[in-house]
Amino acid sequence: MCKGSLVRLDGVDMNVSFWLKRIANVMERSLPNRCFLCQQPCTGGQGLCDVCLDDGEPGPLCLGCSRPLPAPVPWRCGTCLSKKRWRPLVCAYPYHHPLGYLAGAIKIHRRLSLLPPLCNALAQRIEALWQLGAIPRPGALLAVPMHKDKLPLRGFNHSVLIARALGRRLNIPVIEGRVIKQRMTLDQHGLSGTQRRQNLKGAFRVTEGPTLNNLALVDDVITTGTTFASLAATLRREGHSVSQYWALASALK
Numbered sequence: 001m002c003k004g005s006l007v008r009l010d011g012v013d014m015n016v017s018f019w020l021k022r023i024a025n026v027m028e029r030s031l032p033n034r035c036f037l038c039q040q041p042c043t044g045g046q047g048l049c050d051v052c053l054d055d056g057e058p059g060p061l062c063l064g065c066s067r068p069l070p071a072p073v074p075w076r077c078g079t080c081l082s083k084k085r086w087r088p089l090v091c092a093y094p095y096h097h098p099l100g101y102l103a104g105a106i107k108i109h110r111r112l113s114l115l116p117p118l119c120n121a122l123a124q125r126i127e128a129l130w131q132l133g134a135i136p137r138p139g140a141l142l143a144v145p146m147h148k149d150k151l152p153l154r155g156f157n158h159s160v161l162i163a164r165a166l167g168r169r170l171n172i173p174v175i176e177g178r179v180i181k182q183r184m185t186l187d188q189h190g191l192s193g194t195q196r197r198q199n200l201k202g203a204f205r206v207t208e209g210p211t212l213n214n215l216a217l218v219d220d221v222i223t224t225g226t227t228f229a230s231l232a233a234t235l236r237r238e239g240h241s242v243s244q245y246w247a248l249a250s251a252l253k
């Protein structure tokens, strides 16, 4: 039996969510669906074709900044080793990569069809790193929260959509509603490191509930790492623990 709210129309009970899904499926099959990069037709509601995804595979990436590495081991570039960036950062692509900048298009241009291929690429990288023993399996995923007044303007929290897609694909629970963004902040774009830290000071709040351990924080793009660091610090102050950061793309220097 399909779940969802029932409405009565012309004397017939209609399951709204069931019919909305049916309409979405018909539209997806009938409307032209083309790759965001090469404009070739692609299937399954994906915004990228298999050729572009295969050609764009960047190989091993640093677990501190996501810059390409000539070989996986020792997992981090010289800069990250010297800066002691030990908490793993896993990204599907460097941001300045043909596929990496598309991670920003999900939020900015509302290209939700890019979610499945980019999340799938990140999930594949995470699974490969698990098999190699390079990163631990997190206990749960937690997306960077959005202020409640911003949600109606955008219509979705892109980080939550990414976390849910990864959670489904990797069979990891997604924690929702435990951390809130309690005040509006400036757009981080264009701010210096100090300004970014000041902008996020006291922005997040953890609500009452069980202790959260071994979390992976999830976002679309990591630019300077300030958002992840601020969220992790807020969680740590309340007795919770973060083991790693996941993002679709990294612009870390």
Ligand SMILES: [Zn+2]
Residues within 6 Å of the ligand: 035, 036, 037, 038, 039, 040, 048, 049, 050, 051, 052, 053
């Ligand atoms: Zn393509």
Ligand SMILES: [Zn+2]
Residues within 6 Å of the ligand: 062, 063, 064, 065, 066, 067, 076, 077, 078, 079, 080, 081
């Ligand atoms: Zn690095």
